[in-house]
Amino acid sequence: MSKRIDVSDLNVYYGDFLAVEGVTMAVEARSVTAFIGPSGCGKSTFIRTLNRLHEVVPGTRVEGKVLLDGQDLYGPAVDPVVVRRQIGMVFQRPNPFPTMSLRDNVLAGIKLNNSRMRKSEADDVVERSLRGANLWNEAKDRLDTPGSGLSGGQQQRLCIARAIAVEPDVLLMDEPCSALDPISTLAIEDLIAELKENYTIVIVTHNMQQAARVSDRTAFFNIAGTGQPGKLIEMDDTTKIFTNPGEKATEDYVSGRFG
Numbered sequence: 001m002s003k004r005i006d007v008s009d010l011n012v013y014y015g016d017f018l019a020v021e022g023v024t025m026a027v028e029a030r031s032v033t034a035f036i037g038p039s040g041c042g043k044s045t046f047i048r049t050l051n052r053l054h055e056v057v058p059g060t061r062v063e064g065k066v067l068l069d070g071q072d073l074y075g076p077a078v079d080p081v082v083v084r085r086q087i088g089m090v091f092q093r094p095n096p097f098p099t100m101s102l103r104d105n106v107l108a109g110i111k112l113n114n115s116r117m118r119k120s121e122a123d124d125v126v127e128r129s130l131r132g133a134n135l136w137n138e139a140k141d142r143l144d145t146p147g148s149g150l151s152g153g154q155q156q157r158l159c160i161a162r163a164i165a166v167e168p169d170v171l172l173m174d175e176p177c178s179a180l181d182p183i184s185t186l187a188i189e190d191l192i193a194e195l196k197e198n199y200t201i202v203i204v205t206h207n208m209q210q211a212a213r214v215s216d217r218t219a220f221f222n223i224a225g226t227g228q229p230g231k232l233i234e235m236d237d238t239t240k241i242f243t244n245p246g247e248k249a250t251e252d253y254v255s256g257r258f259g
Helices: 043-049 080-086 102-112 119-132 152-165 182-195 208-214 238-243 248-254
Strands: 005-014 017-027 032-036 060-068 087-090 170-174 200-204 217-223 230-237
Touching: 005 043, 017 043, 032 043, 032 208, 043 170, 043 200, 043 230, 080 087, 087 152, 102 119, 102 152, 119 152, 152 170, 152 182, 182 200, 182 208, 208 238, 217 238, 217 248, 230 238, 230 248, 238 248
Parallel strands: 017 230, 032 200, 032 217, 087 170, 170 200
Antiparallel strands: 005 017, 005 060, 217 230
């Protein structure tokens, strides 16, 4: 598990509209990379291209390359379903399947992939995934109860358990704490620090303090104006981005002058 992503000259289009232009970056294995920038600058659009999830929106297309340990994820013979198994996604709002039990939520991705396993194997996957999401102790006595019965922070950790159950190489997180209270946010941040030992993690966040706390490297995206494409302005070690950025626009954003 845990692989490197290399992106080269990536453009993202919605129909004829160029939404994100010319992104080139490397996301290191077993690290946390944060995407920051003002609303509308293409962060969420771009992160979805890393596992081809943008393709669920009609008319969306990309130009350029995304490589996972050298494998072209947009190669003609590559199945997007396989890509999404390798590169999992956790969304802004917790989205457990409300009528499913905690157990079935964790196993949902495996069942969607038509993987069959014995009950003992399934039990092992459920425990491993919930432990990995730091939810086992809170959930082990209620595995047959609906996922909707958990708190917001617990639901988000359940979604993380569901994502890691299929053993991906990369975890993408699109503002995973924006709907959570401060205590739940801290729990997710602590979990991210643990998960990076086994996974490559990319997180979109509007919270500058969160980016500074959880990430090893930070990428700053910006937009020149309404109707203009989002662009990667600067990417570097997080400490440098927040203390000595190379671009004035980055300094203005992280210091709160705009955004």
